Amino acid sequence: MIRAEGIFKQFGDQEVLKGIDFTFEAGKTNLIIGRSGAGKTVLLKILVGLFAPTRGRVWFNNIDYTNLDKKGILAIRKEVGMLFQGNALFDSMTIEENIRFPMDMFTPMTAKEKLMRVDEVLERVSLGGVNPKYPSEISGGMQKRVGIARAIVLKPKYLFCDEPNSGLDPKTSITIDELISDITNEEKITTIINTHDMNSVMEIGENICLLKQGKLAWKGNKDQVLNTDNEELEAFIFASPFLKKLVEAAKKNGATSLENL
Amino acid sequence: MKLSYLADLGKFVLWQKEVFRKPENWGMYYKELIRQMYDIGIGSLPIVLLIAIFLGAVTVVQFYYQMEGTLIPPYYIGYIVRDMMIIELAPMVTCLVLAGNVGSTMAAEIGGMRQKEHIDAMEIMGLNTSSYLVMPKLIAAAYVVPILVCVAAVVGITGGYLASVPSGLFTQAEYVQGLRAFFIPYNVVMMLVKSVTFALILVSVSCFQGYFVKGGSIELGAASTRAVVFGDIMILLADYFIAVVLTT
Numbered sequence: 001m002i003r004a005e006g007i008f009k010q011f012g013d014q015e016v017l018k019g020i021d022f023t024f025e026a027g028k029t030n031l032i033i034g035r036s037g038a039g040k041t042v043l044l045k046i047l048v049g050l051f052a053p054t055r056g057r058v059w060f061n062n063i064d065y066t067n068l069d070k071k072g073i074l075a076i077r078k079e080v081g082m083l084f085q086g087n088a089l090f091d092s093m094t095i096e097e098n099i100r101f102p103m104d105m106f107t108p109m110t111a112k113e114k115l116m117r118v119d120e121v122l123e124r125v126s127l128g129g130v131n132p133k134y135p136s137e138i139s140g141g142m143q144k145r146v147g148i149a150r151a152i153v154l155k156p157k158y159l160f161c162d163e164p165n166s167g168l169d170p171k172t173s174i175t176i177d178e179l180i181s182d183i184t185n186e187e188k189i190t191t192i193i194n195t196h197d198m199n200s201v202m203e204i205g206e207n208i209c210l211l212k213q214g215k216l217a218w219k220g221n222k223d224q225v226l227n228t229d230n231e232e233l234e235a236f237i238f239a240s241p242f243l244k245k246l247v248e249a250a251k252k253n254g255a256t257s258l259e260n261l
Numbered sequence: 262m263k264l265s266y267l268a269d270l271g272k273f274v275l276w277q278k279e280v281f282r283k284p285e286n287w288g289m290y291y292k293e294l295i296r297q298m299y300d301i302g303i304g305s306l307p308i309v310l311l312i313a314i315f316l317g318a319v320t321v322v323q324f325y326y327q328m329e330g331t332l333i334p335p336y337y338i339g340y341i342v343r344d345m346m347i348i349e350l351a352p353m354v355t356c357l358v359l360a361g362n363v364g365s366t367m368a369a370e371i372g373g374m375r376q377k378e379h380i381d382a383m384e385i386m387g388l389n390t391s392s393y394l395v396m397p398k399l400i401a402a403a404y405v406v407p408i409l410v411c412v413a414a415v416v417g418i419t420g421g422y423l424a425s426v427p428s429g430l431f432t433q434a435e436y437v438q439g440l441r442a443f444f445i446p447y448n449v450v451m452m453l454v455k456s457v458t459f460a461l462i463l464v465s466v467s468c469f470q471g472y473f474v475k476g477g478s479i480e481l482g483a484a485s486t487r488a489v490v491f492g493d494i495m496i497l498l499a500d501y502f503i504a505v506v507l508t509t
Contacts, residue, residue, distance in 0.1 A: 050381055077387035088382035102386045105286050160385075 001026040002047060002158065002190060007056035009042050009214075016042045018214040020056070024192050029184050029204045032194045034211035035236060040194040041085075041162060043211065047192060048082060048160050049073060060158070078106065081151030083180075085163040087143045089135040089150070095122070096131035099150045106154065121149040125179060141172035145179065152183060159189045165197040173197060177204050198237060201225060210236060226251070273469050279391035280399070280465075290397055297401035301363050305409060308362060309355055313413035316350050317342055317420030325430050335431040339439020342421040347452050351414035353500050356459035359406065360492035364467035367398060368488035371471030372481045380472075395468045399461060406460035407453050414452065451507050458503060459496045466492045 002024040009017040016039045024030040024047075032040045045051040047058055049065060058065040060076055068076065089098050096118050103114045122128050125145040135143055144164060151159055161180060165173035177197075181204040184191040193200065201208060205222040210233050217232040225237060226247065238244035247255075284290040324338050371394055374380050383390045418440065426433045467488035474484040 048385060050384065074387045077385060080385055082382065082385045084378045084382060086378055088378040090379055091377075105289050105386065105388060154386075 001059075001061055002192065003059040004043070004047065005057045005059060007043065007046060007058070008054045009039070009046060009051065010054045016214050017046070017053070020209075020211070020214075020216050022209045022216060022219060024190060025207045026190045027184070027188045028190065028206040029181050030190070030192045031201060031205045031208045032192065032211065033196060033201055033205075033208060033236065034217075035196065037213075038211040039214040040196075040211055044160060044162055044192065044194040048080060049077065078154070079157040081154065081156035081159045083144065083147045083151050083159070083161040083164055085166055087135070087147040089143060089146060091135050093134075094131065095127075095133050095135065095138070095146050098135070098146065099153050102150065102154050117153060121153050122146075124152075124183070125149045141168050141176065144168065144172075144176050148176075148179060148183070152187065152189075155187065157189060159184065159191040161191065161193040161195075163194060163196075165195060165200060170199065174199055174203070180204065198240070198243065201237065212236075226255070272473070273465075276391060276469065276472075277465075279389060280395045282389050282392045284392060284396070285388060290393065293393065293397040294401050297398050298405050300366075301359070301398075301401055302405040302409065305359055305362055306412070308358060309409050309413050310416050312354060312358055313346075313351065313416040314420035314423070316354060316413075317346060317417035317422075318424035320345055320350070320417075321421040321425045321430070325425065334435075336435040336439035336442065338425070338431070339421070339436040340442045341439075343418055343440050343444075344448060346414045346417040346421075347448050349500075351417055352410045352452050352455035352459060353496065355410050355413045356406065356456065356463060356496050357493055359409070359460075360463040360467070360496060361489050363402075364463045364488045364492045365485045367464065367467040368471035368474075368485045369481060371395075371468055372474035372484050373471075375472065375474050376477070376481060391472065394472065395465070398464045398468060402460035402464045403457050407456040410452060410456035451503070454507065455500065455503050458499050462495045462499055463492045466495055 004020050004022045004024075007017050007020040008015065020039075020043060032043055034040050042051060046053050049058075053066060057067070060079075063072070063076065065073070065076055089095075090101065093101070096115075099118045099121060100114050103109055103117065107114075109117070118131065119128065122130065125148055127142060127145050127149065130138060130142070130146070135146065138146070148161075148164075151161075159180070164176050164180060168176065177200050180191060180193065183189065193204075195201070202222055202225070205225070208218075208220055208222065208225070209216055210218040210230075212232050218228065218230045220228065225233065228234065238247065320342050321338055324341055325335075328335075328338065371380075374394070380390045380394070383393065422433075422436055425431055426436055470484040470488040470491070474481055
């Protein structure tokens with residue numbers, strides 16, 4: 001479990017986050033949603049420790065991550081994997097070297113063990129055999145999957161994903177969402193995804209927080225999305241008139257949850 | 262503006278604590294060290310050789326022009342070329358060239374990694390990126406740059422020979438006599454002290470500019486330029502202070 005407690009963040013005169021309180025539940029796919037500029041990425045980077053909050057605390061279970069010393073921070077980070085919006089794959093390294101990098105740096109594993117683990121995670125993301133290629137030689141969707149493989153190679157307890165669907169076609173987006181959700185369930189990871197993709201919200205949102213202008217505007221899960229009377233959420237989710245009409249028609253026909261939509 | 266320079270200086274000093282932290286994995290640092298040694302050494306060798314040979318050649322021609330017709334014996338030119346190359350030209354010009362060549366590359370490489378979130382990715386893995394990205398470069402430069410400077414000195418002196426003896430300015434015996442005259446081994450120590458100091462300056466200034474870059478490609482270009490400009494200024498200042506300290 002990760003808990004954000006009264007998180008404020010200011011850049012110069014601009015207050016980006018204004019007192020976020022939210023609990024990201026253990027073993028679930030947690031979503032941070034909101035429009036561009038709502039503060040999603042800043043919150044995610046505060047949770048993961050790349051930014052320090054101006055005020056407030058981040059708790060990893062019972063550990064106050066914001067007040068840890070260098071050693072404590074490193075100990076937490078060893079349990080964290082992250083998929084970046086731009087993948088952050090090292091472009092001068094092959095896919096295999098990219099995935100092996102955390103193992104080379106932090107584990108005493110033998111070369112054979114590392115190779116087996118690389119193959120294992122690449123198979124898990126359905127990319128077996130791409131080991132010798134460079135990131136520039138594979139598609140954007142494949143790069144995302146390699147990013148996921150690198151993030152999970154050390155079997156983290158927490159997986160952070162910053163806009164995993166950005167720049168991908170709808171079908172590849174769904175594949176990535178399913179992959180992240182499956183890995184979360186299989187490995188019992190606590191996953192936090194920052195997204196503005198509606199498919200993600202409807203498909204994998206087990207615990208969702210909506211940010212609007214740096215404030216928590218709504219929290220719930222994907223089933224509660226349909227029946228909400230929260231104006232902020234409605235404005236965000238049903239920004240597409242087509243989707244709004246579709247859902248309204250389904251509701252008229254008696255749909256009350258995503259399963260019977 | 263002046264305050265921002267002071268703030269940068271403070272940031273630079275505090276950053277050194279992170280740069281010299283104990284490595285997480287000596288093997289990976291060693292691998293990076295070897296790569297950097299190759300990049301700095303072999304990568305810069307052609308330009309260093311080219312510049313050194315012309316430095317020596319031009320020095321001989323210019324001094325011959327100055328001294329022609331005077332009572333100063335011609336072999337003095339060999340002596341002047343040798344000491345100029347060892348004491349000043351080889352360390353300073355080589356490091357100014359390296360600041361432009363290696364320094365800008367380092368600033369661009371680290372700055373690019375910052376912009377593409379590679380540094381963030383390494384931080385999330387639990388890596389001390391300041392140390393991993395900078396320390397191997399510093400150590401590599403501290404080893405390789407003095408070797409490059411020594412090579413530059415030898416090649417410069419050879420350049421002086423090639424510009425004078427075959428063209429008949431003076432004889433080989435006179436040039437060699439000059440090279441062997443009044444030799445003070447301490448001058449070589451001075452050259453090595455300068456080259457190590459300049460190497461550390463050019464790497465740390467360049468890496469600092471790249472590591473803390475913000476913004477996009479324009480800012481990255483500006484950081485790369487700043488790396489060269491500040492690197493050069495710092496090298497010139499250090500050159501003066503080392504000259505004062507080691508010769509008085």
